[in-house]
Amino acid sequence: MRAKIVLAIYFLLVIVSNYAVTIYAENAKKVEIESFNNESLRKLDVAYRSIWNTFKIVTKIHADNIIRDQKLLSLLRDFKYESDPWKRSLLRGELYRHLYGEYDELKSLGIRQLHFHTCDGKSLLRFHFPSKNGDSLAAIRKSIRDTNEKLVPSYGFEGGRIYSGFRYVFPVMQGSEHLGSVELSIPFDTIEKELQAVLPAGYQLHQDKASVYEKIFDPYKDIMLPSPVLSDHYIENPHISEVEKKIASNRIVNRLYPLIAKNAEFRHMQHTLHNFSINIFDGDGGYSILFLDIRDTEGKHGAYLVSYSRLNILLEIEKRFDILTIILDLAVVIILTLGYVVYRQFESMRTQGHTLQNLIDMQENIILLSNGIRISYANRKFFDFFGIDDLSEFLDGHRCVCETFIRDDAYFHLGKLGDKSNWIEAIMVLPHAQRIVSIADTRGAVHIFTISFNRYDNDLYIFSFTDITATVEEKSILREKTIHDKLTGVYNREYFDQTYTGLLEECRTQQYLAAFAIIDIDLFKRVNDTYGHDTGDRVLMEFASRIDRYSRKEDILIRWGGEEFVLSMKVKEPAGLQTALEHIRQVIAAEPFEGVGSLTCSIGGTLYREGEEIGETIKRADEALYLAKERGRNCTVIV
Amino acid sequence: MRQISLIYILALFMYAVSVEAAQGKKVINFAPLPIEERSKVLKEFMPFFAYVEEKSGIETNFVFETDYSKIIEKFRSGKIDMVLLGPLPYIKLRQSYPDAKPIIALHEKDGKPHYRCVLAKFGNDTVDTGRQIRVALTQPLSTCGYYMSSRLVREHYGLDLDRQLFDYTMSHENALLRVLEGRFDIAGVKENIARGYASLGIEVIAQSPYLPGFAFVVNTRTLTKEQIRLLQETIASIPEARYKEWSKELSYGFSPVDEKTYDIFDVDFDTIILHGNTR
Numbered sequence: 001m002r003a004k005i006v007l008a009i010y011f012l013l014v015i016v017s018n019y020a021v022t023i024y025a026e027n028a029k030k031v032e033i034e035s036f037n038n039e040s041l042r043k044l045d046v047a048y049r050s051i052w053n054t055f056k057i058v059t060k061i062h063a064d065n066i067i068r069d070q071k072l073l074s075l076l077r078d079f080k081y082e083s084d085p086w087k088r089s090l091l092r093g094e095l096y097r098h099l100y101g102e103y104d105e106l107k108s109l110g111i112r113q114l115h116f117h118t119c120d121g122k123s124l125l126r127f128h129f130p131s132k133n134g135d136s137l138a139a140i141r142k143s144i145r146d147t148n149e150k151l152v153p154s155y156g157f158e159g160g161r162i163y164s165g166f167r168y169v170f171p172v173m174q175g176s177e178h179l180g181s182v183e184l185s186i187p188f189d190t191i192e193k194e195l196q197a198v199l200p201a202g203y204q205l206h207q208d209k210a211s212v213y214e215k216i217f218d219p220y221k222d223i224m225l226p227s228p229v230l231s232d233h234y235i236e237n238p239h240i241s242e243v244e245k246k247i248a249s250n251r252i253v254n255r256l257y258p259l260i261a262k263n264a265e266f267r268h269m270q271h272t273l274h275n276f277s278i279n280i281f282d283g284d285g286g287y288s289i290l291f292l293d294i295r296d297t298e299g300k301h302g303a304y305l306v307s308y309s310r311l312n313i314l315l316e317i318e319k320r321f322d323i324l325t326i327i328l329d330l331a332v333v334i335i336l337t338l339g340y341v342v343y344r345q346f347e348s349m350r351t352q353g354h355t356l357q358n359l360i361d362m363q364e365n366i367i368l369l370s371n372g373i374r375i376s377y378a379n380r381k382f383f384d385f386f387g388i389d390d391l392s393e394f395l396d397g398h399r400c401v402c403e404t405f406i407r408d409d410a411y412f413h414l415g416k417l418g419d420k421s422n423w424i425e426a427i428m429v430l431p432h433a434q435r436i437v438s439i440a441d442t443r444g445a446v447h448i449f450t451i452s453f454n455r456y457d458n459d460l461y462i463f464s465f466t467d468i469t470a471t472v473e474e475k476s477i478l479r480e481k482t483i484h485d486k487l488t489g490v491y492n493r494e495y496f497d498q499t500y501t502g503l504l505e506e507c508r509t510q511q512y513l514a515a516f517a518i519i520d521i522d523l524f525k526r527v528n529d530t531y532g533h534d535t536g537d538r539v540l541m542e543f544a545s546r547i548d549r550y551s552r553k554e555d556i557l558i559r560w561g562g563e564e565f566v567l568s569m570k571v572k573e574p575a576g577l578q579t580a581l582e583h584i585r586q587v588i589a590a591e592p593f594e595g596v597g598s599l600t601c602s603i604g605g606t607l608y609r610e611g612e613e614i615g616e617t618i619k620r621a622d623e624a625l626y627l628a629k630e631r632g633r634n635c636t637v638i639v
Numbered sequence: 640m641r642q643i644s645l646i647y648i649l650a651l652f653m654y655a656v657s658v659e660a661a662q663g664k665k666v667i668n669f670a671p672l673p674i675e676e677r678s679k680v681l682k683e684f685m686p687f688f689a690y691v692e693e694k695s696g697i698e699t700n701f702v703f704e705t706d707y708s709k710i711i712e713k714f715r716s717g718k719i720d721m722v723l724l725g726p727l728p729y730i731k732l733r734q735s736y737p738d739a740k741p742i743i744a745l746h747e748k749d750g751k752p753h754y755r756c757v758l759a760k761f762g763n764d765t766v767d768t769g770r771q772i773r774v775a776l777t778q779p780l781s782t783c784g785y786y787m788s789s790r791l792v793r794e795h796y797g798l799d800l801d802r803q804l805f806d807y808t809m810s811h812e813n814a815l816l817r818v819l820e821g822r823f824d825i826a827g828v829k830e831n832i833a834r835g836y837a838s839l840g841i842e843v844i845a846q847s848p849y850l851p852g853f854a855f856v857v858n859t860r861t862l863t864k865e866q867i868r869l870l871q872e873t874i875a876s877i878p879e880a881r882y883k884e885w886s887k888e889l890s891y892g893f894s895p896v897d898e899k900t901y902d903i904f905d906v907d908f909d910t911i912i913l914h915g916n917t918r
Contacts, residue, residue: 086840090762093819093840097761100820130816131835219887222682239679 003347010340014333021328029321033314037277041290043199044307045275048292051194052166056155059168059184062106066182067172071098076172076179080119092125092133103127110190113165115183116172117144124180129162132217137161140215142297143169147181156297159212162220163240166191167297188236192243195307202253202308203243205294206233211302228257230270230304253308256280256287273301279314286314366449366465369456372424373400376460387442401463406438406446413437424461427451436468448472485559487537488544496558496566500614503556503568507608512570515577516617517605518625519547519584522633524563527596539593543601550587552580566618574607574638581605581636589634600634666698667720667862670710677703683886690881695873697866707731707780714739720861721870726851727782730904741854741898742871746891748831753849753900756783758791759833760825761818762840768796774805775814775823779913783811786911787847788827795845806915815841851900853888871895 066072075098079091095116103114116124121138138145140161143154147169154169165185172179188205195203207213209232213224223240227233238245247253259280260266266289269276273293280287288309296302360367361380369377378391386404388394398404402423405413412427412435420426427435435451449465456462483495507514521527521543528536540563548557551567558566567584571577581603592598604625608617620639628637669688671680681701688699702719704710707728713719715736724732724741732739744752766772774792776784784807789800806823808814814826815836825844826833833843855874857867874893883890 086762089838090840092838093761094763096816096819096839097821100816125839130819130839131812133838222679222886 003344006340006343010336013336017332017336018329021332022325025321025325025328028324029317032317032321033279034277036313036317037279037288037290040288040307040309041275041277041292044195044290044292044305047195047198048191048294048305050198051191054194055166055186055190056168058109059111059186060153060170062102062109062111063168063170063182063184066099066102067170069098073172073174073179076116076124077174077177079124080179095125096127096130100127106184110186110193111184112187112190113163113183113185115185117148117169117181117183119148119178119180121145121148123161126162132162135161135217141167143167144181144183146297147171148178151178154297157294157302158297159207159215159302160185161215161217163187163223164207164212164303187241189241189243191305199307202247202250204235204247204253204306204308205243205303206230206235206306207303208233208296208301211296211298211300229260229266229306233304250308252285252287252310255282256289256308260289281314281318285310286312286318288314364467366463366467368401368463368465369460370401370463371459372422372461373402375401385439385441385447404439406440408438408446411436411438411448412451424453437465439465485544488541488559490544490548490557490559490565492559493561496568499556500568503570504608504614507570510570512572513574513577514608515569515571515605516608516621517567517569517577517581517603518560518618518621519565519567519581519601519603520625520629521563522600522602522629524599527599531596535595539596539599542593543588543599546588546591547584550584555580566621571607577605577607578636578638581638585634585636602628602633603636604628605636605638665696666700667866668702668718669699670702670704670713670719670722672723677701683889686885687882687889690877691870691873695869697870711736714858717858717861719858721855721857723853724856725782725853726901726904727784727786727906728780729854729856730901730906731780731908732856733901734908738859739856740859740867741851741856741896741901742867743874743893744852744854744896745888745893747852748891750891751849752852752894752896754852755830755849756787756791756827756847757830757833757843758788758795758825758827758845759815759818759836759841759843761821762842764818764821764824766796766824766844768798771802771804772796772798772825773823773917774800774803775817775826776805776807776915777811777814777828778807778809779911782850783827783829784911785827785913786906787850791827791845791847792825801912804917805912806917848903850903851896854896 072095075091075095079088079095082088082091099114106114112128114127117137118124120136121141121144122136123133125133137160138148141158143156143158146152147154148171151171151173153171154167156167158164158167163185165187167183167185169181169183171181188203192203192205195201206227206229207224213221213234216224223237224234225237227235235241236244238248259282260278263278263280265276266278269278269291275291275293277288277290280289288307288311290305290307290309292305292307293301294303294305357379363379363381365379366382366385367377367379368375368382375391375395378394383389383391383394386394400423402414405411405423407413407415409415412423412430414423417423417426420429432450432452436448437451438446438448440446446469447467448469450468451463451465453461453463483491483498485492504514506512521539524536524539527539540559543563544557544559544565547565547567551557552569554570556568558568560566567581569577569580571580585601585603589598589600602625604621604623604627606617606620606624608614624637624639627639628635631637669684671684680703684699684701692698699721702713704713707724710719710722710724711728711732714722714732723745729739729741746752747754760766772792774788776788778784785800785805788805792798792800792803808817808826811826811828811832814823814828815833817823818826819836819839819841830843830846833841855870857870859867862870875895877893879892882892
């Protein structure tokens with residue numbers, strides 16, 4: 001169940017993470033594209049303003065030429081003061097005749113309109129539509145109003161009675177006398193031509209209904225057509241505008257129209273009447289559509305300069321972020337999958353750990369994980385042994401497990417560290433058989449442990465304390481059996497063979513003389529023959545007991561065979577040997593043995609001579625015994 | 640039995656053909672003036688023909704041609720059923736194709752089915768007839784072009800136009816503007832257009848009698864009498880409220896054509912000089 005829940009969470013995380021990654025990538029892409037579009041918009045704005053300012057200079061030069069023309073000024077002055085309509089018409093005609101050449105030249109420069117206005121803002125003569133004049137423009141044309149009121153040039157995009165245009169209006173003065181104004185207007189076609197030279201693209205001017213379309217004389221409204229994309233906007237009729245004619249035959253732009261109209265961002269932004277941009281991804285192409293807000297002379301939205309560009313970089317950005325999204329999605333899946341796998345491994349290890357813990361806890365051995373001082377881990381056996389619940393309880397009272405080692409010289413303990421800095425180092429150098437410690441359990445019972453250890457890592461060792469208390473005890477009993485004479489209980493020759501080198505070494509180090517004596521019961525055969533072997537055995541037991549009792553504490557009695565015993569001794573000087581042996585001989589002879597009466601013994605003693613084989617020493621003692629027998633028994637001979 | 644079936648089917652076919660012939664075509668081919676832009680024509684005439692179709696059931700298909708001669712050629716070959724023509728082009732068509740018949744005249748701005756051609760000059764100019772005068776004309780086959788201008792020049796100045804300097808400017812407005820610019824002394828144009836330039840000092844110095852206006856001319860070979868009657872009645876009865884909504888040429892009203900008004904024309908087309916002599 002738990003695994004299923006974890007798996008479900010994993011899938012949920014994958015889905016949520018991938019969704020989050022997708023959202024993130026989409027946002028990042030949007031930011032980059034927006035940044036790109038903003039930069040494109042900025043470039044378009046700069047290009048548009050540069051062109052606009054260039055024409056400001058061009059029109060100013062031409063306007064200056066026109067308004068310095070004395071004949072023109074004369075005609076305008078006459079017109080100003082002429083009240084007869086027919087004469088005014090003739091003056092208008094003269095004006096046309098005087099300047100039509102100039103107008104042709106202006107047209108060749110891309111200036112569509114040359115328009116004179118009266119002082120009160122009425123149309124005096126439109127060169128682009130000469131028969132249409134006399135209408136009042138002041139109400140709908142701020143540029144004309146401002147110029148004739150303030151007598152300063154006025155510039156800006158503006159609608160009109162016929163054509164809209166990028167207006168440059170200059171006051172016409174003769175001296176200090178105001179004669180009216182002249183306007184040079186540039187159609188969007190001219191601006192577009194210049195834009196193409198700087199930033200090649202498809203351009204369109206979508207003009208605001210209120211700012212442009214509604215000002216047009218009714219009979220001329222068909223020079224504008226509703227914008228194919230922007231509501232309340234109009235474009236110039238392709239019959240009038242070369243740009244629109246070109247755009248009308250542009251299949252890509254025509255294909256983009258419905259896509260733009262459906263674009264959610266466009267539908268939201270078009271009503272803001274500020275700069276904005278959208279991107280259309282259509283099959284094989286990425287298109288950037290920029291909407292540059294063109295303000296009219298009143299500072300209101302007058303038109304949108306719309307640019308259509310096919311930009312491969314948009315597709316590249318799109319592709320890059322698609323790849324990024326896939327990579328991030330894959331990375332998320334991989335990371336989460338790895339996390340899941342690690343979790344499963346961890347779970348598996350934890351399960352195995354539990355199993356291992358159980359396994360270790362079931363061990364008879366105490367298992368420790370330690371650096372030699374501080375215990376990091378201990379099994380249940382350890383806690384049971386010390387009667388504690390957990391490791392912290394043990395660590396409250398002990399810094400090291402070695403503190404529990406009993407100072408028994410038979411085993412390793414801290415007193416045997418020698419030159420080693422810790423018990424690990426000290427025990428390491430010991431043979432395996434000597435890596436034994438004794439520890440008291442919670443009830444005070446002493447247990448003997450062999451210690452084995454293995455390195456776990458750079459710092460830790462795994463220690464295994466195997467309780468060999470029972471084995472040691474059994475071994476001790478067995479050993480006792482193998483080194484003692486079954487009848488008399490004293491050591492036998494086996495023991496002698498095992499220990500004589502130790503005795504010799506001990507004497508050597510302690511500056512003693514090693515001495516060996518063979519003690520033989522005189523005429524023991526008679527006892528057996530007379531009283532039987534059981535009595536003989538009891539005599540041997542009594543004999544051994546008596547020697548053991550009356551010999552020195554450090555002397556060791558060994559039944560050599562039959563009625564012969566060897567006494568190994570440590571003496572300071574040869575004379576001491578004689579005294580000790582003689583004392584034994586006397587106590588044997590002094591007291592009768594039960595059931596057989598008094599018995600005597602003969603003793604042959606000798607000192608170990610440095611470097612000789614022990615056999616030679618025993619043989620010499622035997623020769624001394626022989627001499628004692630020769631001398632009549634019941635005597636002691638030292639050789 | 641088989642023969643009876645065949646005869647029955649044949650009879651049905653013949654009946655269908657005879658009905659079609661009697662009722663005439665449901666779709667007529669209309670050629671507008673050749674000087675107009677196609678989309679402009681469509682925009683101007685679509686509401687008009689939509690109305691005609693609604694009232695008469697006759698649909699219209701537009702045939703665009705670039706000049707009168709091609710329109711006349713197609714008219715004669717039966718590919719055009721109806722055409723909008725000025726009086727002179729109609730006269731020319733009628734001379735070679737008597738089955739052309741004007742049925743409805745378009746009214747001018749004054750609400751009448753006729754107009755005048757005039758000679759116009761700039762008020763400050765004096766026409767010196769002591770030398771060749773310069774005459775700006777519209778188009779060769781325009782009624783106010785060479786045909787009527789030559790008559791007016793003769794009547795007003797007693798001069799033969801072909802001995803003066805003249806050229807075609809391709810529109811009435813251009814002819815007037817060339818006079819304004821001083822490049823020509825006089826212009827031969829439609830009266831209402833010349834009057835429109837009065838505010839520029841253009842004055843009318845001679846005018847023709849009233850001439851029949853532009854008219855829808857039908858091909859009586861391709862259309863049935865019933866269709867012609869239906870078209871004429873339908874167009875002539877368009878209410879004023881309706882046609883006032885339409886474009887300029889169609890907004891002044893319609894009336895049936897009195898063919899006698901064309902009697903004023905006595906044209907020898909061979910005398911019309913098709914190219915100017917100023918260059």
